[in-house]
Amino acid sequence: MTTSLAQAHLSVLRTALQQPCPPWTSGIVNVRREDLTLFYGDERPAKLNFADATEEQLQGLAGACQPATFGLGTEDVLDEGYRKAGKLDCSDFAAALDIGSLEILDAVVPDLWEGAAIRAELYKLNVYGPGSFFKSHKDTPRSGNMVGSLVLVLPTQHQGGQLSLSHGPHSSAFDSATLLAGKHSSIAYVALFSDVTHAVEPVVSGFRVTLTYNLFVSGSKSLPPRQPSEAEVVCQRALTALLADAAFLPRGGLLGFGLEHEYPVPRTVSDPNTLSQVRRVLKGADARIERAASRAGLKTELKLAYTTKGDEYYDSGKGVRIALDSVVDLRDIDSAGSGEIDEVIRRAGQAVVRTTAGGKQAWTKLYEEEQLVSVCWVTEPEEEKNRAESAYIAMGNEPVLEYAYGRAVLLVEIPRVEGRV
Numbered sequence: 001m002t003t004s005l006a007q008a009h010l011s012v013l014r015t016a017l018q019q020p021c022p023p024w025t026s027g028i029v030n031v032r033r034e035d036l037t038l039f040y041g042d043e044r045p046a047k048l049n050f051a052d053a054t055e056e057q058l059q060g061l062a063g064a065c066q067p068a069t070f071g072l073g074t075e076d077v078l079d080e081g082y083r084k085a086g087k088l089d090c091s092d093f094a095a096a097l098d099i100g101s102l103e104i105l106d107a108v109v110p111d112l113w114e115g116a117a118i119r120a121e122l123y124k125l126n127v128y129g130p131g132s133f134f135k136s137h138k139d140t141p142r143s144g145n146m147v148g149s150l151v152l153v154l155p156t157q158h159q160g161g162q163l164s165l166s167h168g169p170h171s172s173a174f175d176s177a178t179l180l181a182g183k184h185s186s187i188a189y190v191a192l193f194s195d196v197t198h199a200v201e202p203v204v205s206g207f208r209v210t211l212t213y214n215l216f217v218s219g220s221k222s223l224p225p226r227q228p229s230e231a232e233v234v235c236q237r238a239l240t241a242l243l244a245d246a247a248f249l250p251r252g253g254l255l256g257f258g259l260e261h262e263y264p265v266p267r268t269v270s271d272p273n274t275l276s277q278v279r280r281v282l283k284g285a286d287a288r289i290e291r292a293a294s295r296a297g298l299k300t301e302l303k304l305a306y307t308t309k310g311d312e313y314y315d316s317g318k319g320v321r322i323a324l325d326s327v328v329d330l331r332d333i334d335s336a337g338s339g340e341i342d343e344v345i346r347r348a349g350q351a352v353v354r355t356t357a358g359g360k361q362a363w364t365k366l367y368e369e370e371q372l373v374s375v376c377w378v379t380e381p382e383e384e385k386n387r388a389e390s391a392y393i394a395m396g397n398e399p400v401l402e403y404a405y406g407r408a409v410l411l412v413e414i415p416r417v418e419g420r421v
Contacts (some may be wrong), residue, residue, distance in 0.1 A: 006248040006357040013238040013378055017260075019231035021284040023167040024192035025111040026174050029102055033185055036154065038125075040064055040093040050154040050209065051184045058156060058207040062086050062127045071140025083134045085200070086127040093125055095211060097152070097187075108150065108191040113283060119218040120150055128161055128208040134200035136164075141194050143216065144264050144277040148196075150213040153188040155180045158206030163190060164199045168260070176208065191215065193283055195262035217281050228291065235292035239412070243296070243420050249359045252416040253374030254352060256305075256409055258381030260285045265304070265386045265408045269329045275302045278408065290410060299413045304328075304388050304406035305381060306349065308342040321375075323411065324349035330392035330404060341392060345404060352411070381407035 036050040041064060048057045065086025069076040099105065099120055109118050128134075139149050151163070153176035163174040176188040192198065200208075228236070242248050242255075263278045279302050282290055293300050305321040306328065328348050330341060353361045355374040386408035394402040 006242060006245050009238045009241045009245070009248075010357065010376070010378060013235060013242075016231045016234040016238065017257075017285045017289060017379065019234075019285075021231070021288065022111060023170060023196050023261075023284060024165050024172070024174075024190060025108055026188070026190035027107060028179050028183070028186050028188045029104060029107075030186050031097070031102065035097050035102075036185070036187075037096040038093060040088060040125075042092075045094075050156060053156060058127075058209070059129075061209070062129050062207060064088065064092075065125075065127050068124075068126055068134075070134070070137060083137075085132045085134060086129070088125040088127075090122055090124070095122075095125070097211065099150075099152075099213065104150070104152075104189055108189070112191060112193065113147065113217075113287075116147075116287075117218045118147070119216045120213040121216065123149075123212045123214045126210045126212065128158075128200060128203045128210075130203055130205055132161075132200070132208070133202040136197050136199040138197055138262075139192075139194045141264050144273050145217045145281055146194060146214055147217055147281045147283060148191060148193045148215040150189065150191045150215055152211040152213075153180065153190075154209045154211070155184050155186055156207050156209050157181075158203055158208045160202055160204035161208035162201045164201060165190075165192060165196055166198070167193070167196045177206075193261060228295065229288070232288050232292050232295075235289055236295045239292060239296040239298060243298075243414070246417050248357055249355070249374055249376065249414045250417045251359055251374065252419070253355060253359065253376065253414050255412040255414060256352070256375045256377040256379075257286070257289055257412070258377075258379045259386050259408055259410065260379075263386055263408065265388060266327050267388055269327050269331065269390065271327065271388075275304070275325060275408065278302060282410075286410060289412070293412045301411045301413070303349075303409055303411055305352065305409045306345050306390075306404055306406040308345050308404065320351055320353045320372075321409075322346050322349040323352050323409075324406065327388045327406065328390045328404065330390045333392055341394075341404060345390075375411070381409050383407075 033051045039045045039047050065088055067078055068083055068085040068087040069078045070083050105118060105120060158177050161177060165172045174190045179188045180186060261284050264273045265278055266273045290300050303323040305323050307321055322345050328345055351372050352375040353372045355361050355376055357376060359374055361374055388406040390404045391401055394400045
């Protein structure tokens with residue numbers, strides 16, 4: 001076999017990873033009338049049923065709400081120029097709706113999280129009245145195992161309030177007003193990954209009332225075996241074909257994949273998040289390649305790939321990266337120049353060197369004892385996505401705070417030819 005054949009298999013692998021893997025899914029489901037009952041308030045709880053709620057009742061619900069905030073970093077921010085809506089916390093209302101009995105998760109999970117057990121936790125009730133909106137944003141993960149959100153839209157008459165959705169090349173609009181028009185015993189739902197950009201367009205009339213659930217990966221449920229998707233099967237076959245090609249990385253090495261989705265990777269030395277936590281919440285094409293590699297009998301690792309200053313200068317940072325298990329700590333280095341920082345990073349991790357499909361490396365050792373591992377990049381890590389920052393004091397005419405950056409990547413180990421089955 002030839003390296004050109006290996007390149008063809010790599011091309012098939014890239015194409016399979018680009019197969020549509022929707023970052024959201026939506027639908028409508030019929031419910032019993034009694035499921036649409038809501039109680040809210042403290043001393044004398046008010047009651048309404050969304051199947052026949054009057055304008056006056058909905059205005060009363062809106063009046064009982066607090067202004068809705070939104071997550072910005074680690075804080076909840078109130079800014080009605082960015083989000084204008086009302087909210088009730090879970091302690092302030094009781095809904096008769098039982099999401100478990102509606103089997104909405106059974107419809108949502110196979111579309112978005114194949115092979116994962118997902119737990120839904122009620123988060124908020126929101127009311128969007130006339131003129132209410134929420135500008136483009138991404139949901140703030142409430143913990144390391146939060147992977148998305150589920151929004152249930154209750155059957156109230158309203159116009160406007162579409163949910164605009166976008167992720168990479170994908171875009172769509174979830175129009176609950178149209179879906180629920182004339183349907184008094186139905187609810188509309190949309191589930192989306194946490195890194196999907198979305199916006200609630202201005203409500204023109206009526207009241208758009210939603211229940212929002214945070215979605216978490218749960219390790220408590222034993223899942224039955226499942227059939228892999230067609231795209232996953234193609235990935236597995238491409239990996240198997242590469243293993244069968246004696247001309248592909250004959251001395252062994254790695255296949256490298258930049259992550260398509262954003263995750264709560266450790267951003268700084270003090271960040272409590274870990275890469276092992278991120279592995280449990282991989283989604284979309286990222287989860288697809290990990291499952292395909294496992295089916296092909298290959299080991300995968302999630303690493304932070306650092307580019308050192310010297311490598312950026314000589315080869316635009318694409319020749320060699322340093323793979324580490326955690327954020328490298330550069331805070332205690334005195335009088336740091338770029339050469340010193342480079343050596344600290346390279347000694348802290350494993351140098352992975354860009355190679356051709358035939359294993360020809362694009363770099364040489366920095367110091368005698370350094371071990372270089374070949375990596376063939378299938379997809380490159382994006383500059384600003386899943387980035388860790390290691391701060392250090394650079395010494396020049398005066399001290400300056402600078403950073404070394406690592407990007408989370410998925411690495412698949414390729415054995416030497418004689419070790420392949």
